């Protein structure tokens with residue numbers, strides 16, 4: 001009897017995992033069953049709740065505990081003493097010589113050094129939720145980390161062999177928790193989609209900003225705040241080739257990815273090749289990822305790279321590729337737009353798919369990105 005119960009529990013567990021993975025991830029991928037999904041760890045399907053920062057931290061610690069592909073570190077603390085964390089994902093072989101790889105990568109910035117680009121991994125930093133009340137991306141960070149660690153097969157192995165992937169799930173932990181508590185404490189049962197409902201209308205100052213109500217997506221250059229100082233210190237330890245910056249926009253919109261608008265918004269310090277070559281190249285991967293799930297998207301119509309204090313522009317002026325993503329917000333668990341109900345899980349899925357597409361594009365264009373950085377940092 002006991003054995004039958006265990007078998008039933010296992011089948012139930014496996015089918016729930018399959019259902020969640022089936023929604024968020026591309027089809028045809030098998031997953032290592034020893035790696036817990038976010039749902040298994042947290043106890044609820046992703047999208048049912050807004051996950052508190054401390055739970056995200058615990059999940060990342062668990063991934064590092066169970067997998068030799070994941071490594072956890074604290075890079076600093078916010079004003080409210082929340083840890084700022086990075087999970088580094090790569091093959092165990094790469095991690096065994098991670099310091100050597102890092103030092104070799106930094107030689108790209110040194111004209112006196114020669115490097116062999118053909119054997120170097122590409123460095124990708126995924127950054128989420130700098131605006132605390134744009135919460136879908138930190139949930140997407142957990143799913144993205146799970147996917148990269150648990151996916152099995154040749155493509156997954158090649159990805160971790162050819163890339164060092166850093167995931168910072170929450171650039172603004174204090175702001176995120178301010179909004180997370182708001183959304184969870186006002187959740188209805190069943191959830192209420194009326195835009196006028198209190199759940200969808202935070203009181204001032206809201207979760208966008210940090211403890212001092214400062215917009216951290218304006219602070220990459222001034223570095224007035226401790227979260228930015230910690231993040232930039234880590235940035236310069238690695239000089240990533242690709243750096244993502246995940247956001248949300250109005251509920252009535254769709255999904256935006258770069259290129260940003262070309263008229264009146266470009267920065268002359270950003271190399272032309274970012275605008276003309278790399279952005280259009282990566283956009284093809286994002287469009288394909290969105291087409292696969294029938295999600296609407298656009299680019300070029302708005303958003304800009306004019307200010308180096310943005311998280312999507314600062315990397316551009318260090319030989320990398322900064323990428324801003326904007327997803328229509330459910331601002332709460334579900335909210336009616338002018339055309340449909342926007343569910344939290346739907347917004348999360350779009351960010352998961354572009355996160356995975358970024359890694360794919362980074363790996364497939366590894367040498368191009370490394371060469372681009374070397375040429376930018378060592379002008380003739």
Ligand SMILES: [Zn+2]
Pocket residue numbers: 131134246247248
């Ligand atoms: Zn934003």
